[in-house]
Amino acid sequence: MTGRVxxxxxxxxxxxxxxxxxxxxxGCGSVLEDNIIVSEVxxxxxxxxxxSAVGQFVSLDGAGKTPTLGGGFHVNLGKESRAQTLxxxxxxxxxxxxxxxxxxHCLDTAFNFFKMAVSKHLTRGRKMAHVIAACLYLVCxxxxxxxxxxxxxDLLQVNVYVLGKTFLLLARELCINAPAIxxxxxxxxxxxxxxxxxxxxxxxxxTPGSTVPRAGRPLQTERxxxxxxxxxxxxxxxxxxxxxxxxPRFAHxxxxxxxxxxxxxxxxxxxxxxxxxxxxxxxxxxxxxxxALLVAARMHDFRRTVKEVISVVKVCESTLRxxxxxxxxxxxxxxxxxxxxxxxxxxxxxxxxxxxxxxxLRMKQLEQVLSKQLEEVEGEISSYQDAxxxxxxxxxxxAKGALASLTKDGSVEDTTSSLFGEEDAxxxxxxxxxxxxxKDFYQELLGGGLPGSAEAAxxxxxxxxxxxxxxxxxxLPTAASLGISDSIRECISSQSRDPKDASGDGELDLSGIxxxxxxxxxxxxxxxxxxxxxxxxENAEYLREQRxxxxxxxxxxxxxxxxxxxxxxxxxxxxPIQASTAGEAIEKMLEQKKISSKINYSVxxxxxxxxxxxxxxxxxxxxxxxxxxxxxxxxxxxxxxxADPVAGVRKRLRPMVSTQPAKKVAVGEALLPSPPSLEAExxxxxxxVVVESGPVSYHPEEDADEEDPDEEDxxxxxxxxxxxxxxxxxxxxxxxxxx
Amino acid sequence: xxxxxDVALDxxxxxxxxxxxxxxxxxxxxxxxxxxxxxYKRDVGKVLMKLRKPRITATIWSSGxxxxxxxxxxxxxxxxxxxxxxxxxxxxxxxxxxxxKVVNVLAVCNMPFEIRLPEFTxxxxxxxxxxxxxxxxxxxxxxxxxxxxxIFSTGSITVTxxxxxxxxxAVEQVYPFVFESRKEIL
Numbered sequence: 034m035t036g037r038v039x040x041x042x043x044x045x046x047x048x049x050x051x052x053x054x055x056x057x058x059x060g061c062g063s064v065l066e067d068n069i070i071v072s073e074v075x076x077x078x079x080x081x082x083x084x085s086a087v088g089q090f091v092s093l094d095g096a097g098k099t100p101t102l103g104g105g106f107h108v109n110l111g112k113e114s115r116a117q118t119l120x121x122x123x124x125x126x127x128x129x130x131x132x133x134x135x136x137x138h139c140l141d142t143a144f145n146f147f148k149m150a151v152s153k154h155l156t157r158g159r160k161m162a163h164v165i166a167a168c169l170y171l172v173c174x175x176x177x178x179x180x181x182x183x184x185x186x187d188l189l190q191v192n193v194y195v196l197g198k199t200f201l202l203l204a205r206e207l208c209i210n211a212p213a214i215x216x217x218x219x220x221x222x223x224x225x226x227x228x229x230x231x232x233x234x235x236x237x238x239x240t241p242g243s244t245v246p247r248a249g250r251p252l253q254t255e256r257x258x259x260x261x262x263x264x265x266x267x268x269x270x271x272x273x274x275x276x277x278x279x280x281p282r283f284a285h286x287x288x289x290x291x292x293x294x295x296x297x298x299x300x301x302x303x304x305x306x307x308x309x310x311x312x313x314x315x316x317x318x319x320x321x322x323x324x325a326l327l328v329a330a331r332m333h334d335f336r337r338t339v340k341e342v343i344s345v346v347k348v349c350e351s352t353l354r355x356x357x358x359x360x361x362x363x364x365x366x367x368x369x370x371x372x373x374x375x376x377x378x379x380x381x382x383x384x385x386x387x388x389x390x391x392x393x394l395r396m397k398q399l400e401q402v403l404s405k406q407l408e409e410v411e412g413e414i415s416s417y418q419d420a421x422x423x424x425x426x427x428x429x430x431x432a433k434g435a436l437a438s439l440t441k442d443g444s445v446e447d448t449t450s451s452l453f454g455e456e457d458a459x460x461x462x463x464x465x466x467x468x469x470x471x472k473d474f475y476q477e478l479l480g481g482g483l484p485g486s487a488e489a490a491x492x493x494x495x496x497x498x499x500x501x502x503x504x505x506x507x508x509l510p511t512a513a514s515l516g517i518s519d520s521i522r523e524c525i526s527s528q529s530r531d532p533k534d535a536s537g538d539g540e541l542d543l544s545g546i547x548x549x550x551x552x553x554x555x556x557x558x559x560x561x562x563x564x565x566x567x568x569x570x571e572n573a574e575y576l577r578e579q580r581x582x583x584x585x586x587x588x589x590x591x592x593x594x595x596x597x598x599x600x601x602x603x604x605x606x607x608x609p610i611q612a613s614t615a616g617e618a619i620e621k622m623l624e625q626k627k628i629s630s631k632i633n634y635s636v637x638x639x640x641x642x643x644x645x646x647x648x649x650x651x652x653x654x655x656x657x658x659x660x661x662x663x664x665x666x667x668x669x670x671x672x673x674x675x676a677d678p679v680a681g682v683r684k685r686l687r688p689m690v691s692t693q694p695a696k697k698v699a700v701g702e703a704l705l706p707s708p709p710s711l712e713a714e715x716x717x718x719x720x721x722v723v724v725e726s727g728p729v730s731y732h733p734e735e736d737a738d739e740e741d742p743d744e745e746d747x748x749x750x751x752x753x754x755x756x757x758x759x760x761x762x763x764x765x766x767x768x769x770x771x772x
Numbered sequence: 773x774x775x776x777x778d779v780a781l782d783x784x785x786x787x788x789x790x791x792x793x794x795x796x797x798x799x800x801x802x803x804x805x806x807x808x809x810x811x812y813k814r815d816v817g818k819v820l821m822k823l824r825k826p827r828i829t830a831t832i833w834s835s836g837x838x839x840x841x842x843x844x845x846x847x848x849x850x851x852x853x854x855x856x857x858x859x860x861x862x863x864x865x866x867x868x869x870x871x872x873k874v875v876n877v878l879a880v881c882n883m884p885f886e887i888r889l890p891e892f893t894x895x896x897x898x899x900x901x902x903x904x905x906x907x908x909x910x911x912x913x914x915x916x917x918x919x920x921x922x923i924f925s926t927g928s929i930t931v932t933x934x935x936x937x938x939x940x941x942a943v944e945q946v947y948p949f950v951f952e953s954r955k956e957i958l
Contacts, residue, residue, distance in 0.1 A: 315925035
């Protein structure tokens with residue numbers, strides 16, 4: 034402001050008049066600035082004689098346009114939806130965050146995440162509580178605080194998987210990599226404190242640097258976790274997914290009284306042992322925890338049943354039992370209580386899955402050995418089989434028809450199958466060999482003929498796979514040859530078939546489908562009746578509900594109050610209007626929107642040419658008093674783009690009306706077409722008085738404009754921005770389109 | 773598998789899901805009454821029909837859309853679907869077998885070694901996601917194949933993909949990464 038140069042004469046002598054808010058050059062007299070915004074503090078006199086400063090506190094975020102005089106009971110009245118959501122979210126974040134003891138920085142970060150989520154519309158269709166919890170958990174992860182999703186779900190009483198789903202979605206949408214939590218223990222990485230079990234911990238708490246050599250345990254831990262410090266037991270520094278984290282919490286819930294600490298320590302030692310025995314990877318930490326606590330409780334003569342432990346730890350009974358059996362398999366379980374406290378076994382066990390895997394491997398090896406032996410036996414048998422078959426061929430009468438030959442094969446088959454029956458029927462290779470032999474035989478005999486009888490006789494199998502032994506015994510010929518020929522046929526015809534299918538010819542390929550079996554699927558009359566009875570009985574309740582509902586609807590229809598519950602139409606997003614000129618934009622918008630009958634279109638169309646003073650004059654009065662904030666807010670999102678003079682006028686009225694919340698409520702929401710202009714009068718002078726207390730000093734000027742309708746014609750051309758309520762353009766934040 | 777020279781991995785297909793359409797309206801009530809192996813769920817408006825031969829469960833809607841699950845190979849799925857259509861034909865509907873498509877294939881594969889999941893997740897950041905609080909396996913998504921693999925610490929891998937080929941390719945692709953983060957048993 035000081036040291037400015039006049040545009041007209043170049044002089045530097047500029048006079049500032051604070052009262053009028055002008056900056057005038059004393060040389061040539063040109064006005065350089067008017068409407069200077071002053072930042073002086075003004076004082077008014079109270080009814081007690083004292084004076085107080087004029088002004089209001091404006092919040093950091095939020096529109097800050099609601100001066101609440103006389104109480105803040107209408108605190109959310111003046112804001113638009115987006116600001117309300119953010120304010121609501123902030124409040125909830127703080128509420129939850131305080132319960133988790135998060136510091137202010139974390140809460141602010143969480144609020145930023147929330148703002149991002151809202152701007153990406155991720156809060157739509159989701160409970161706000163879930164989104165808030167996800168934001169908070171995201172912060173916990175990025176900051177590395179020892180809070181778990183389980184904590185949040187406990188606080189909110191929400192299923193942890195639901196929260197997890199929301200959290201994963203949020204992390205993905207916001208492109209935030211939640212740092213993975215490394216489970217502590219085995220690797221010895223990123224451990225900030227140690228978890229010494231046993232009484233040694235007492236010592237370490239009082240003397241942080243002490244190295245009390247106790248037989249076995251502490252030295253072991255140092256060796257196992259060399260990077261550990263021997264700092265005190267602080268749960269806050271625990272890593273996630275470390276079952277040790279859960280122990281104090283669960284122990285507290287199980288109410289061990291005075292011996293709580295001792296039991297916790299014992300359980301911790303047990304957990305350490307479990308970790309070294311590889312029981313903890315890939316397992317839910319709470320399961321291990323439950324097992325450790327159960328054993329620890331028993332060791333200290335507390336009778337805690339499995340059921341109690343389960344209700345606290347929230348795992349299934351079978352899980353707990355499994356953990357206990359796994360622990361039982363480790364050599365540590367053989368120690369007595371005292372021994373366990375004193376000594377720590379050197380050796381480590383293999384993980385239970387590994388031992389299971391080893392067992393499987395051994396089984397497989399055994400099987401392989403067996404199968405090899407079987408193969409040898411098979412070789413012998415096949416040679417016998419060949420001999421037998423040749424004999425039978427010679428001895429039996431020659432085949433008269435194909436069927437006769439088939440029966441001969443059947444008997445041959447029977448003998449072979451009876452031979453095989455002794456062996457392990459499950460052996461795949463055996464079956465494969467048998468079918469292979471049979472197949473060769475059939476292909477010789479059948480020579481591709483007799484598909485019909487074969488079809489009727491054999492239930493065909495799915496395209497590949499060795500036929501079961503039963504089918505060898507059963508009707509012949511087996512599906513081996515049939516299946517193959519079938520699939521060959523399919524392969525040949527598939528090329529011709531596929532285009533047909535694609536084109537929608539849809540001929541059902543009946544090859545390989547056994548009609549007889551399908552017939553078995555269809556019930557006859559009596560069976561159908563029985564089944565209908567059964568079904569009715571089963572679903573009686575559902576049917577009853579349906580009948581009641583229909584009766585209710587019929588009754589309502591009679592009374593004429595039946596409300597059709599139409600499925601909610603999802604509001605479709607409207608394309609933003611692309612227009613080159615303001616007039617075009619207005620036209621397009623009018624086409625889209627449902628048009629009000631109160632707009633004078635001829636005037637609107639002439640907007641471009643004129644300065645726009647016309648419509649203002651006509652609508653200033655009708656909308657003066659009725660320009661309720663809510664109404665204008667509702668219409669504001671609709672005017673997504675383009676100059677909407679109607680809304681603009683309403684917006685301009687807002688500053689005037691908002692200062693009278695009581696009056697506004699009285700006026701109501703309806704757009705009164707012709708309110709008495711008298712109402713305008715009392716509004717104006719009183720608002721003039723109040724407005725002075727407002728932060729922005731443009732109010733009196735606007736009021737001056739409204740007061741004289743006659744003057745409006747002669748006014749200099751008003752800019753479009755001003756018409757649209759340009760002065761409060763920024764504050765609104767018209768980014769809540771369709772929100 | 774050509775990717776690993778020494779070991780041949782067995783990929784076992786456990787489930788194949790397919791859909792097809794009969795271009796005709798199906799009267800569910802009739803099917804429910806006359807079929808021996810059907811469950812009628814009236815509240816959701818579908819019928820479950822189970823076949824024994826290829827062990828298949830089919831969900832039938834009245835619009836004629838049918839989903840078939842439970843097959844162990846693509847051919848079996850098609851075969852089962854055709855049998856199903858045949859049985860519907862026998863019940864009296866003018867069934868046309870169209871738009872057969874295999875939608876999902878679920879397979880299981882076992883690695884001969886165990887896997888360190890946190891290390892694996894760290895090395896494969898964008899694709900792998902591991903939330904031990906929610907699920908004990910790492911979820912590895914391959915966008916190009918539209919396949920998802922669930923990798924467990926025991927070395928067992930569950931793959932789902934749009935067809936058998938994609939599933940095989942997915943296992944091939946992920947094998948080197950998994951091999952990097954394996955647990956050496958001393």
